Amino acid sequence: MLSFIGRRASHSIISVMGLLALVFFLTRLTGDPSSLFLPLDSTAEARAAFAKLHGFDQPVYWQFLQYLRDLLSLDFGESVRQNRSAMAVALEAFPQTLKLAVVAMLLSTALALVVGSLAASRPGSLFDRVVTLVSLSGASAPDFWVAIVGILIFAVSFELLPTSGTGSYLHWILPIFVLMLRPFGLLVQVVRGAMLGALASPYIKTARAKGLRRQQIIFGHALRNSLLPVITVAGDLTSGLINGAVIVETVFGWPGIGKLMIDAIIQRDFAVVQSTILVTATAIFILNICIDLLYAVLDPRIRY
């Protein structure tokens, strides 16, 4: 078990390093930040001094080696815009996104398990067809548009919810709802598919022959065996949730890591871009390892 975690961690570290290298060189290609941060009429000397201060005057590969050296001593660079440690900026925003993601993912998984199982238990029924249509719509809806329409209806027309920002629990409703759409839609499809397969298997007949109640058969027997594919997809969706978070945070002005990254990219705040990527990638890799361990818990046949 420990050796498995160690192996996975070393693989992950290689991937993260590759990603960092990719982003490092890509962001350096976007141009010199000094043209964006210094006033237009600043002298060539001032520009040179700025470049020297942040190390932009060195060749790119040398900057990268220096960046790696600093990483080893846990120095993640300074945010040019905010004049403080880039990692502090990223770690300040990350919990905001994490809170959104965890709540959205837990709610949509729980809801999808119940709704998908019930739909699969009576395939072809009205409930099943409504669920299929609703879940496919959820998976197909452009999230930025749903967010806008949500604001239009609930914030502008009825003035029930705030348009954007954080604060009261009311601020959570729209972002969570928009973030839930896609995972919920896709998960319902997966749960329904897996349950259809499970409910057709012989042990369900046995359970029925024993005289178990329908609820017990669906949730006690079939669902447990359908959980593995659901968890795989849920894991993929969680890392994809960052995509949704970028949109949701932009539309609702949520001070999370997605918005931070977009702002940092546009402002050419390289150190912050790298730190946000480091934080997100690490979180995703930890999540993936947790999912692999969860497999072993759910399916005793799997051993690491």
Place this chain on the structure above:
Amino acid sequence: MTAILSETSVSASPGNARVVFNCLKRDKLAFAAAIFLLILTIATLAGPPLIGDTAAKLGLRQRNLPPFSFDHGWLFFLGADTLGRPILARLIVGAQNTLGIALAAVVFSMLTGGVLGLIAGYSERWYSQVIQRVADIIMSFPSLLLALIVLYTLGPSISNLIIVLALTRIPIYLRTTRAEVLELRERMFVSAAKSMGAKPLRIVVRHIAPMVLPTLLTIAAIDFATVILAESSLSFLGLGIQPPEFTWGAMVANGRGYLANAWWISFWPGLAILLTTLSLNLLSSWARTMADPQQRWRLQSLRKASR
């Protein structure tokens, strides 16, 4: 693989084509989706020449014209935007970019991913490893963020948008192709070709690639909707398509500032995206059920099934 194979073999003979059509007609949702996509395709291909440049013509008198009135002609039925341009006309013209970019990105990623997957699956040299590791890196990171970074580096333009969208989808085709090649290369016909002296390139191109293609086409069909959504997200964030060109996603972004007094500017293009991706997903889910022998009866004997 079985999905598209049985699909194509079913629709190949004329008698079976009618069976498939009848099944499609029974599933009302899938039938509606097919009709919507048909109309959309016709409108996209034939619409823009008919409309001409009304979609770009400014009309100060029709500024923020509300929808559902025929007073200014049928093109203004869905209202007009802040510069008085008819939204319906812009939707039709915007469809060309929206669907064209998605189609180009899907084809590009399928071809590149397929070729790289063939190499990674058949060759055991070092570059096979490199290809896989790079694909792992791309897969392990949220696609939208990666696209944002690359797009900001390259600068937003239609061709760059296509490249970026393709880049984030390539690993999916690559992995599938590689997995299939690993299985196919052990088959008898490959050994036979090898023993007859065929070169690796010939084996891959003539014998293995045709076997992988149906799978890739299936994935591409499902991927199309995802790519439309990804493109509109990028354009919505302002890093995708740039004016004067526009897509549905960019139209939603344009109307965002006028929500309180002119909701229709961003509502209709978003609805168009939703209906298109929903239709694509409905159809592909229907095709999957059709292709699955265990589920197929649900579509064929819908009348007899207890409802």
